[in-house]
Amino acid sequence: MKLICRYLLKIYLKYLTKLVLFIHKPLIIVVAGSVNKYFVKEEIKRALLAEGRLVRSSPKNFNTEIGLPLSVLYLPSGYNSYRRWHTIIFKALKTIWQKNFPDILVLELGASDPGDMNYLLTIIKPQMAVITDLTQRYLESFSDMNELIEEYQNLILSLPSSGVLVVNQDNNRLKDIARNAKCKVVRFGFDEDSDCRIISVEKQNKGQMIVLSYGRQEKKIVINTFGQHHVYAAAVGTIIKDYA
């Protein structure tokens, strides 16, 4: 019974999401990768909001067959409560006529089982994709790293020729698969061949000072967070502003 309900919910949310996207036609930026999706997504949203754009991003880390539609429809999850799902299913219908639907959606895509990415790509058609990094996290359902890489390969191949792929140049596997993209590729990282190169990072009391080389210019960014993942996120935020 539970499985049937879940299947029906999945189908309902999928087609409703497709309808909402068809009506409102937002620019879709997706963030994928095995780590750092949340921070990159939030940084993209912050950067675009600062530019005065009407942007919305996935709440929490909703990035699965149920979570992705909820992100687009901007609804909470009912988790395991039938009562909460009733309300959400009803509210979902109202999103068709939603006013002030954002111009840009920044969505996370998760791949924890073979075929996940292809399914998610039947719901949305992203114009831009960011692949943050690839590690062995979530590898347990895949036969090996190559099978996991195929998921990201499918995402890259789904981008239109007018699209943009933003990819972590410090990850050798990503560097390799980015070569298959039909669209523009913008690389970020410490690697010397990065289009947006991280020249230096200085840890300070109140955060980090980052120096980026991008578009033949050096740019200093000060952030109030700590860790390399925020440095990568800042680089992606800088890139995205030029393309969104």
Add this chain to the structure above:
Amino acid sequence: MFERTKNLKLSTIKDIELRASRLPDAISLAQGIPSFDTPACIKRRVEKALKRGVVAKYSLTPGLPELRELIEISLAKENMFYDWQKEIIVTAGSIEAMSSALLALTNPGDEVIVPEPTYTSYLEIIKLAGCQPIFVPLDESLNWQLDPDKLEEKITDKTKVIFFCDPNNPTGTIFSKEQLQKIGSIIEKYNLYAIADEVYKDFVYDSRQLFSLAEIPELRNRVVRVFSFSKAYAMTGWRVGYAHSDESIIQEMLKVHDSLVTCAPVISQYAAMGALEMGDSEVKIFKEQFLKRRELVCKKLDDLNSYFTYIKPDSSYFVFPRLKFAFPNKNKNDGHEKSLSWRFVLDLLKEKQVALVPGAAFGPSGEGHVRINFGRNEKDIIESFARIDKYLQDL
């Protein structure tokens, strides 16, 4: 033999629980266990992890990356910015986090300042680290508040750490932002460290916003903040918590953590992920229930006001009433003849099978009080107080 452990004691709270466990009709309001079961959403997250076959192996020593990411996100919402890769460790409960912090920050012979009454197990882990606890009494007449000037007076050349609980167990006191900022200035002035145990932060019964020393960027390399999933999410049996601080401290703590436990139980780490992903609404429900139970316990204590006086706790799920009567020494030869709170607790347990914790266990200022846990269900609270009432009438 046993040089390191001979002066350690089993925590009084656990000692009382052990005594109560031998009595058939015992009701325990002793150990800080909430009455609730772990929320279904958390169990479901664990079931999913079990089905995926990801719980059988060790995690990385500091914990599952996805959990530490969630912790970083949750901390940022509270104005605390820490790098999940280098500055957050998932531990086997908060006590392991505090033990690792103390062992990393101190050398044998150092002094650790502890505002008291405070959580009983602090004293044992301080002794285990070979350090000397130095007590600073909280002021009962001022709602058990802390006077930072009194704390400063206790500092010597040997002082290394200030170790405190906020909200405080057993008094339920919340330290103000000004008090904490003064402590912050003291640790900077004397080149000290602070360990802040904030496991009851989710149960504050007024509109006050809790402040943490870990929010002050200039103190990030001096403050270790500890949190546990046990209380907030009814997960005491899962033994999972975390600590965060600057990389310079956490990387040292990591060596101790690795020596002690290798990693926190992986199945519990998935439970912790469920808690952070889906547990917020459950915490609100628990808090509403605890608030009702606080009112119930306070009403019961009001009814017994010729025997007890108390300060209504602002937080946690403990009340710490003072005994207003001189209790006779009925249980000789148990080693606790001199302590009023011990005598009362042991006799109450023996006569009426109600377990409370003697205030003496929480430090010198705790003597003459008892700790009552109102995290237990209403039925147990009502029955316990009926027995206490009867017991007092029979005195």
